[in-house]
Amino acid sequence: MKKFIASVMFALSASLMVVANTASANEEGVELEHADVDIHNQASLQRGVKYFVNYCMGCHSLNFSRYNRVAKDLGLTDEQVTKNLIFTRDANGDLEKAGSLMKNGISQKDAAEWFGAPPPDLTLVGRSQTDWIYSYLKAFYVDPTRPMGVNNTVFPNVGMPHVLWDLQGQQEKECVKEGEGGHAVEHCELKLVKPGSMTPAEYDQTARDITNFLAYVGEPSKLSRKTYGVFTLLFLGLFAVVAYFLKKEYWKDVH
Missing domain, CATH: 1.20.5 (Single alpha-helices involved in coiled-coils or other helix-helix interfaces)
Incomplete structure (x- = not known):
């Protein structure tokens, strides 16, 4: 019971952190892009879970979601889930089962040491922060002054590396000042300087798919509750x- 309460508190604190970051981004004048997610788009959800598990789940877990629940909702078989989505092992060293919670194998202590803070669980953050997540995934740029070599316009001084860099490529932040003295206004934009394996349009769709998947995970009942209503x-x-x-x-x- 204590572990369950601790897990709930950790997930809530992660959600509050994202809300705080969203408010901070808005205060700094960062305009969030509309994610335009559709959790009834099963193909998008399938792509989203693929990219999330392969790129994000090394650090971020979904402790309140189970593989078999995701498989059922996304039209996947248990065999497909076991072969393509499960990479963690249990205490005995055996591969986790399809009915297991979507945990990762990273140590919270090691993660805190490597990144400055343990990566939050992302089960609930997609319930209301879809625009923030979508904008954040697109807002990384090269910054040699940061420990990971990157920064983010939506979440300044973030400790997370840009794990999707090979898909998006590398961006640089270019700023121009307009006006003089105290009336000067700085306008900044991100420019792609080194293309990745995807075109900008393809990467935008990938960011939207990951966001869509997190929106679904945050509240799976959305898929059927309107029908019940x-x-x-x-x-x-x-x-x-x-x-x-x-x-x-x-x-x-x-x-």
């Missing part, structure tokens, strides 16, 4: 009709 309203409507005629039958002798 429609059937519930239909049932209540039918019940209201039956109740009305039943009421008339019971009270006809009184009136």
